[in-house]
Amino acid sequence: MASAQPAAGATRASQGPAPAPANAPLLAVNNIEVIYNHVILVLKGVSLSVPEGGIVALLGANGAGKSTTLKAISNLLKAERGEVTKGSIEYRGERVDTLTPNDLVRRGVIQVMEGRxxxxxxxxxxxxxxxxxxxxxxxxxxxxxxxxxxxxxxxxxxxxxxxxxxxxxxxxxxxxxxxxxxxxPKMILLDEPSMGLAPQLVEEIFEIVARLNKQEGVSFLLAEQNTNMALRYAGYGYILENGRVVLDGSAGTLSQNEDVKEFYLGMGAGGRKSFREGKHYRRRKRWLA
Amino acid sequence: MGPFIEVVLGGLLAGVLYSLVALGFVLIFKASGVFNFAQGAMVLFAALSLARLMSDELTVAHYLGAAAVLGLAVGYGVVAAWRRLGPASAPGPRVGWGVIAAFALIGVAVAASFGVRGWPGWVAIPAAAAIMGLLAVAIERLVLRPLVNQEPIILFMATIGIAFFIDGFGQTIWGSGIYNLPLGIPKDPMFLLESVFDGGILVNKLDIFAAAIAGVLVAVLAVFFQKTRIGRALRAVADDHQAAQSVGIPLNQIWIIVWTVAGFVALVAGIVWGSALGVQFSIALVALKALPVLILGGFTSVPGAIIGGLIIGMGEKLAEVYLGPTLGGGIENWFAYMLALVVLLFRPQGLFGERIIERI
Incomplete structure (x- = not known):
């Protein structure tokens, strides 16, 4: 998880753009809270990190806060009257939560928005x-x-x-x-590239993402609902639910996790369950970060 | 034949004047999707600034203030060009503002040392342009920025407010009389093709001057929109604010640029209209004639604004002369609006407007 200490980040930022230590993540989101319109609490303390050259998946259902997380990072949130009220976002050790989208693009962070x-x-x-x-x-x-x-x-x-x-x-x-x-860009925030596309095309797009990652060295933070596809291409994944990270781990671990299988991959151990049972199960096994 | 051509030509040339105003609307609509109700007020404000700076009836503070604004604009241009051409050696924000302030002071000093009053046209026109630029910055800061990502109707309402403000503000600082523009633009009528037609064709030199200016303006704008980086960014912003922001196009700067360009166009329109009618409040109402031009030509098309203006100008003159006797005259006043209504019925995007792209 996000290991960069806030104090360390601050001193690094004050020394100018010194190269971050090799083990520091490219992007670190520390415990951010996002509020829309001053009242609607959407993210309740999300932390994640993206290593240099990695593909990290951000998974979750509709309204879990995936897009909001990406927009908080790219700072497109302000235009929607959203605001990061707590926590910090660091890119290469520099606090970036107060920069404009223009500044971020200049630094190499760009978002590809949902719906193209x-x-x-x-x-x-x-x-x-x-x-x-x-x-x-x-x-x-x-x-x-x-x-x-x-x-x-x-x-x-x-x-x-x-x-x-x-x-x-x-x-x-x-x-x-x-x-x-x-x-x-050094880092692309890719929001739901699979939305509304035929499965074959989705595969093609993800294939290109993987190639860009390997050949051009672009890191990706990928918000997806297509969990299966995302976990096949990502190295690490975070699962968001109701504005919180409820589970994270390497893509391999996540796709073997019983709960992930049950909720997101639709292949629980006990065979197919009815929708009602699913809801019940979900309530019982509420994940809290 | 002679009288007919004379009517057509007179109509076309009058239409050019409408086009000049319509152009300003198109620019802002294209780049921000906002229908700028204040365009007419901007025409008046630009013309007033120019006319009054060329006169010698104002207080010293007026001229010195205008000189400071001109210096500010020059300084800003210098710093911006420096940042673009040599980013490595460019000054930081604080030094940049220092340079700009220094230019403003130089402007004041130069104006003071040359006897401040009654500027010649070649100084007053850039100064009026600089004032329009400053106005654009103020509009962006005070009105557009707080309303970012609001519905178009809200921005439209805001521009109505801007229109009233500029009308009042302009007349407060520059005066509310009728002023003439001593730019030396010829106004006398002349006769063309006297050898072909009996008595020749009567045209006004001012109209020909206006047509030439409009032609140059359109060519420059077309190149600007189609070929330049900023022009492309303007069109991108027009299509999708958010996406434009996501690729790093700064909306604030784009809006300042487009309102400044619209301010320049307003200045050109103000020069031409002010020379024709005198600089007075009624040129703010010319904007109303630009509405049917826009509906006819399409809100998003620069050539559309020109051709729409020509059609309306020619149409209303022809209607007046040939239908007037049967319908009882006064057609000129309503013909344009009728034409716009018909266009709305059959081709709502106008003759040259962008096609409304709908994918199913």
Missing amino acids: HCFGHLTVEENLLTGAFTRADGLSATRADLDLVYSYFPRLKERRSSLAGYTSGGEQQMTAIGRALMSR
Whole structure:
């Protein structure tokens, strides 16, 4: 779990961007609480960490707080009148909870939002180019990265000049991920890439995520409802329920865990259970962090 | 044939004037999805600033203040360009503000040493542009930022408030009379093609000047929106605020930029309208004529604003001249709105508006 002490983080931050120790996580979320509209308590103390070069899955049902956690990290929360009221978020040992999304993208943390959110009236290529907005390293570098994105997503190259609004769901998801890549990220916060996509496409997207992780060294924090798929590609996982982390462990341990099997993978030991029994079981075995 | 062409040409050139106002609406609507009710007020404010800075009837404080604003804008431009071109050597925020403040002081000092009153056009126009930029910053800080991610209707209501404020504020600081713009733009009529038609075609030189300006403006804006990094970001913000934020496009800066550009367009419209009618409160109402232009051309299309303006200008002149005798005249006043109504019935996105993309 998050091992960085707050005091240590503070001194490191005051010394400027010194390289973090090798064992320090790339991203550390320490016990954050998020409140929307000053009244709605959504996250009740979530802690997690993402190691450099890792893929970490954030699992849970609807409304568990996965997207809120990602938005708290990328600081898109403010636009939805949400606020981190307790805890801290550190990226490479630097407190980042007060930065703007723009600052974070410049530091290499970018979110791919749930539901893709492509710019419908821009072409696919223009969508990709908007991802390079924060970069100041010149046109040729941007062009080179555009080719890189096309090499990962050849389909986008074919559709480069069509309006993104008219492309298919899978192509939009690819556009959204490609757009994030154009900012040269170190870490992508990927929110529900499988949403609304055919199983075959989901597989394709996850395959590309794994390749990006391996070849480009991009770390991923992946919020997913498709537990099965996420645990196959992630190294570590956290399970959120009602705004709390109720369970965490390596992907292997999680997928062997009886409760995870029961609740999230739909293959409990005692064969299929009726929905009513499931609810009952859930109440009895309430997880508290 | 001669009179017909004269009516058409006169209508087209009058239409250009509508287009200039409509352009400002399109810019803000495109980039932020907000219908800016205050565009007319901005035209008035820009024209008033310019006309009054060129006059010598104000207090010294007015001129020195305007000089400070101009210096501020120049300083800001210098620091911004520095940060963009040489990020390594660029000054930090504190030094940056120091540089900007220094420029403002230099502005005041230069204005004071040259005898402050009655600025020539080549100083007054940049100063008015700088004032519009400052106005954009103020609008972003005080109105748009607290309302981020609210419904479009709320932002629209806010712009109505801005319109009333700017109307009053402009007349408070600059005066509420009728002023002329001594920019030396020719206003006298002239005759074209006298050899072809008997008596030639009567046109106003001011209209031709306005048409030339509109042409240049549209070309510049088209390139800006389609080809530049900032232009692309503006269109991205128009499509999806949140997604734009997620890729690191800072909404606050984008809004300042787009309101500034709309302010520049308002200044251009103010120069042309102010030369034609004199700078007075009624040019704020010109914005109402821009509404049918927008509906016809489409709220999101820069060429649409121009062509919509031309069609409306030509249509109302033709209707006045050829239908006027049968319908009893005064058609010019309502023709544009009727045309807009018909367009709304058959093509609600306008002639050139962005297609409404719906996937099922």
